[in-house]
Amino acid sequence: EVQLVESGGGLVQPGGSLRLSCAASGFDFSDYWMNWVRQVPGKGLVWVSGISSDGNNRKYADSVKGRFTISRDSAKNTLILQMNSLRADDTGVYFCATSTTFDSWGQGTLVTVSS
Amino acid sequence: DIQMTQSPSSLSAFVGDRVTITCRASQGISNYLAWFQQKPGKAPKSLIFGASNLQSGVPSKFSGSGSGTDFTLTIINLQPEDFATYYCQQYNSYPLTFGGGTKVEIK
Numbered sequence: 001e002v003q004l005v006e007s008g009g010g011l012v013q014p015g016g017s018l019r020l021s022c023a024a025s026g027f028d029f030s031d032y033w034m035n036w037v038r039q040v041p042g043k044g045l046v047w048v049s050g051i052s053s054d055g056n057n058r059k060y061a062d063s064v065k066g067r068f069t070i071s072r073d074s075a076k077n078t079l080i081l082q083m084n085s086l087r088a089d090d091t092g093v094y095f096c097a098t099s100t101t102f103d104s105w106g107q108g109t110l111v112t113v114s115s
Numbered sequence: 116d117i118q119m120t121q122s123p124s125s126l127s128a129f130v131g132d133r134v135t136i137t138c139r140a141s142q143g144i145s146n147y148l149a150w151f152q153q154k155p156g157k158a159p160k161s162l163i164f165g166a167s168n169l170q171s172g173v174p175s176k177f178s179g180s181g182s183g184t185d186f187t188l189t190i191i192n193l194q195p196e197d198f199a200t201y202y203c204q205q206y207n208s209y210p211l212t213f214g215g216g217t218k219v220e221i222k
Binding site: 035044045046047050059061062095097100101102103104105106107108 | 149151153157158159160161164165170202204206209210211212213214215216
């Protein structure tokens with residue numbers, strides 16, 4: 001069974017940093033494109049970033065380009081999102097999801113950017 | 116960027132009803148379209164990919180159709196567990212984009 005477990009969320013001041021992790025199990029992590037998606041509670045879904053199975057191809061939403069870095073550790077079956085220069089509009093629940101068709105999702109981790 | 120427009124944004128229906136949700140892309144996306152169901156406080160669940168292909172384990176009461184710019188999600192025999200918010204998403208090109216969602220409520 002596919003399992004994705006996000007961690008690393010929390011309260012951070014504007015301009016601060018956070019590192020999110022997504023621990024994957026139940027499938028061959030190294031074979032799959034992976035994504036991060038954000039959702040403000042009560043609002044819609046916004047794709048944030050994606051990374052290819054081999055880690056060589058990375059994509060970002062314009063709103064996070066230059067501030068967020070996606071990476072993966074295939075030895076640990078872990079997807080990572082390093083978030084720097086955080087802003088209030090980065091607030092939301094961050095989900096990791098598999099493949100370009102978002103077949104499986106984690107339960108999400110809440111990031112709150114506020115002073 | 117490709118804009119995805121869902122309609123309606125919300126609808127009310129009776130148990131047993133058939134409902135149809137529409138998703139329109141601002142430019143052609145072939146069949147690179149997925150549908151998701153989300154219940155309050157939960158992660159989205161994938162229902163359909165490739166516009167019309169059911170994910171494993173998804174009941175056949177859900178069906179998708181369309182190609183190019185216009186797509187539909189149809190749910191027949193609506194049951195209490197189907198009341199949720201539904202999203203479409205295009206994966207034809209980056210940035211990947213979602214529709215604004217359609218909330219299906221009990222009448």
